Amino acid sequence: MEINHSDSRQVSFHGEGSKLFGIYIVNLLLMIFTLGLYYPWAKAAVLRYVYQETEFEGSRFAFHGTGKEMFKGFIKAVGIFVVIYAILILAVWSRNNVILSLGMITFYAAILLLIPVAIHGALKYRMSRTSWRGIHFGYRGDLKEFVQEFVIGGLLTIATLGIYSFWFTVKLRKYIFSHLRFGNIEFAYNGDGTEYFKLNVKGYFLSLFTLGVYFFWYVKDLFAFFIDNLEMNQEGNVLKFRSTATAGGYFQLIAGNLLIIIFSLGLAAPWATVRTINFIFSNIIIDGPLDTDSIKQTEMDYSDATGEDISDMMDIGLI
Amino acid sequence: MQSFDILYYDGKTSVSHQASLSLEKDYWLIQYDQEFEKQSVRWEVGQVERDMGFNSLFIFRYGDFPRQTLECKDENLLIELRQLYPDKAFFDKKLNVLLHKNTTVLVGLTLGLIGILLVSYFYILPWFSEKVAEHIPVSTEISLGDTMFENTINHYKKNDSLTARVNDFVKEIDFKTNYPIKVTVVHEDDMNAFALPGGNIIVFDKILGKMKSADELAALLAHEVSHVHYRHSLKNIFRSLSGYLVISLLFNDINGITAILADNSNMLLNLSYSRNLETEADEKAVEILKANGLNLNGLVELFTLLESETNKVATIKLLSTHPLTTERIAFAREVARQQNAPVKKENLEKKWQAIGAERLK
Numbered sequence: 001m002e003i004n005h006s007d008s009r010q011v012s013f014h015g016e017g018s019k020l021f022g023i024y025i026v027n028l029l030l031m032i033f034t035l036g037l038y039y040p041w042a043k044a045a046v047l048r049y050v051y052q053e054t055e056f057e058g059s060r061f062a063f064h065g066t067g068k069e070m071f072k073g074f075i076k077a078v079g080i081f082v083v084i085y086a087i088l089i090l091a092v093w094s095r096n097n098v099i100l101s102l103g104m105i106t107f108y109a110a111i112l113l114l115i116p117v118a119i120h121g122a123l124k125y126r127m128s129r130t131s132w133r134g135i136h137f138g139y140r141g142d143l144k145e146f147v148q149e150f151v152i153g154g155l156l157t158i159a160t161l162g163i164y165s166f167w168f169t170v171k172l173r174k175y176i177f178s179h180l181r182f183g184n185i186e187f188a189y190n191g192d193g194t195e196y197f198k199l200n201v202k203g204y205f206l207s208l209f210t211l212g213v214y215f216f217w218y219v220k221d222l223f224a225f226f227i228d229n230l231e232m233n234q235e236g237n238v239l240k241f242r243s244t245a246t247a248g249g250y251f252q253l254i255a256g257n258l259l260i261i262i263f264s265l266g267l268a269a270p271w272a273t274v275r276t277i278n279f280i281f282s283n284i285i286i287d288g289p290l291d292t293d294s295i296k297q298t299e300m301d302y303s304d305a306t307g308e309d310i311s312d313m314m315d316i317g318l319i
Numbered sequence: 320m321q322s323f324d325i326l327y328y329d330g331k332t333s334v335s336h337q338a339s340l341s342l343e344k345d346y347w348l349i350q351y352d353q354e355f356e357k358q359s360v361r362w363e364v365g366q367v368e369r370d371m372g373f374n375s376l377f378i379f380r381y382g383d384f385p386r387q388t389l390e391c392k393d394e395n396l397l398i399e400l401r402q403l404y405p406d407k408a409f410f411d412k413k414l415n416v417l418l419h420k421n422t423t424v425l426v427g428l429t430l431g432l433i434g435i436l437l438v439s440y441f442y443i444l445p446w447f448s449e450k451v452a453e454h455i456p457v458s459t460e461i462s463l464g465d466t467m468f469e470n471t472i473n474h475y476k477k478n479d480s481l482t483a484r485v486n487d488f489v490k491e492i493d494f495k496t497n498y499p500i501k502v503t504v505v506h507e508d509d510m511n512a513f514a515l516p517g518g519n520i521i522v523f524d525k526i527l528g529k530m531k532s533a534d535e536l537a538a539l540l541a542h543e544v545s546h547v548h549y550r551h552s553l554k555n556i557f558r559s560l561s562g563y564l565v566i567s568l569l570f571n572d573i574n575g576i577t578a579i580l581a582d583n584s585n586m587l588l589n590l591s592y593s594r595n596l597e598t599e600a601d602e603k604a605v606e607i608l609k610a611n612g613l614n615l616n617g618l619v620e621l622f623t624l625l626e627s628e629t630n631k632v633a634t635i636k637l638l639s640t641h642p643l644t645t646e647r648i649a650f651a652r653e654v655a656r657q658q659n660a661p662v663k664k665e666n667l668e669k670k671w672q673a674i675g676a677e678r679l680k
Binding site for chain 1: 326328329330331332333334335370371372373374376378384385386387388390425428429431432435
């Protein structure tokens with residue numbers, strides 16, 4: 001097999017607003033008529049479409065998740081929330097201050113624990129359900145380790161009034177990417193918490209002083225900090241990710257999307273989505289040698305979508 | 320038998336095999352060259368699945384995880400499949416039909432959706448908001464009403480001494496409600512009075528000046544209290560702010576609701592109650608007046624006073640907010656006629672005199 005050294009690659013997106021619009025309309029109607037129960041199937045349709053229109057080295061990605069899997073997860077997730085809220089409501093009903101405070105503590109502790117559980121589950125499910133040329137992605141993180149990391153980081157963040165959150169974010173990214181696999185390809189995230197902190201402080205204050213003008217440079221820097229620190233490793237061959245996004249590009253994207261959404265009263269949201277995806281992919285370049293023919297299938301099947309659904313309910317965006 | 324050019328992935332590595340596919344009755348045969356050897360793979364038709372397709376690439380998968388995959392761009396494959404396996408559901412994806420064939424269907428669906436949204440916005444949402452208003456806890460309603468009161472009262476000149484006298488008057492009547500009733504009299508050249516959610520009632524001094532009896536004032540107050548009691552104000556506000564309300568609820572933003580309500584406090588003046596709500600308030604008012612042994616003629620006098628004012632002045636706000644109909648006057652007359660002659664309430668009468676003395680100043 002030849003190793004392809006032609007050194008820069010990109011993911012490209014071929015989706016069209018009109019097709020996505022069609023999917024959204026059908027989804028919305030079915031969700032209205034089923035009082036929202038159609039949601040998992042609606043989501044599966046959108047993901048399948050978006051993945052199918054995403055191309056790398058001449059081959060399309062695929063999303064294998066099904067509405068049925070996500071519906072099962074949805075039911076489980078609803079069950080979990082019902083239990084957590086039941087505890088809170090019973091505690092409030094008891095009209096006893098001790099029970100009430102215990103109930104509140106349990107409630108917030110459960111929510112805090114649920115976030116990492118949801119992220120972990122969602123990653124496992126989403127990665128296992130993503131493939132390219134028949135090779136599946138996978139997430140090998142350990143739930144216990146991840147929850148521990150999350151709880152410690154979360155408490156430190158609270159104790160430092162949020163300052164630690166920057167190091168925390170970077171730590172989580174490192175953990176997640178080091179456990180991500182695409183067949184036998186490994187990933188790594190090399191960001192540095194201190195650098196991330198400086199970037200945010202600078203971005204925040206400059207945006208403030210320039211009355212928001214600097215904001216576009218700020219988001220560009222955040223994107224670059226995410227992308228530039230990513231790398232892939234195929235049996236010793238390192239591939240680096242590189243962002244080419246510019247502040248001007250971000251301005252065009254954000255201003256354009258705002259106009260599209262406002263003037264269509266939200267109806268044209270799918271076109272805005274397509275623009276966003278296009279912008280993201282067209283601004284990521286992957287440098288380095290890659291043998292696209294020798295990626296081996298290594299990951300296990302994983303069909304439990306509970307984490308994915310909890311993430312949805314808690315509004316945790318994935319990567 | 321026709322054969323098709325495909326790309327085949329075996330599910331073990333990412334190698335993309337240029338292969339040929341031929342369709343047999345019970346199986347598909349995939350053939351390709353690997354390391355100078357001919358390889359062939361057999362797919363049992365029963366286990367072949369097609370990916371939900373959105374573009375001109377047809378993708379089929381086979382077997383257990385990790386699955387084998389084939390991709391084909393040849394449209395003829397679909398035609399062939401349809402002929403060969405008419406009962407196999409390679410084509411049952413509703414979305415396909417919707418997306419590829421039928422723009423009319425799509426446009427129709429879009430219009431239908433917009434229709435549903437409009438209906439929900441103008442009918443279902445207001446109805447729903449009223450239901451939500453019914454379930455707001457009393458304590459929340461009272462604190463909300465207090466916030467609104469703070470905002471509203473700034474627009475007026477408060478008459479402190481009249482306010483105190485009228486509140487003394489209020490204490491003599493049992494309004495049969497759990498809401499704490501607090502009346503505020505303000506100086507305004509308008510015949511008006513209105514109720515805020517949670518028990519605050521604002522009365523303009525002009526209407527007070529035109530009243531001739533304690534019963535009339537009692538009738539006005541009983542009517543306004545009934546609006547409070549049945550949460551008419553809250554329901555009306557929620558109805559007219561239902562759009563904001565749903566958005567705020569969606570974002571779980573109770574503070575937002577409070578802010579919006581505070582901003583819109585003065586709209587209470589312009590809100591009109593529906594005829595049903597007015598009737599409900601009238602009936603409750605009659606009940607209150609009866610229970611307190613008050614003369615129902617007060618209600619008749621009040622309505623007559625308002626009616627006479629309509630004829631004199633063009634801009635009478637109370638009338639736009641309380642549509643006075645002859646039916647309502649007839650109703651008041653009827654209940655008053657049926658009432659046994661009530662005894663004069665001395666305490667109430669004294670308080671009324673005090674108000675009378677005050678308004679002359």
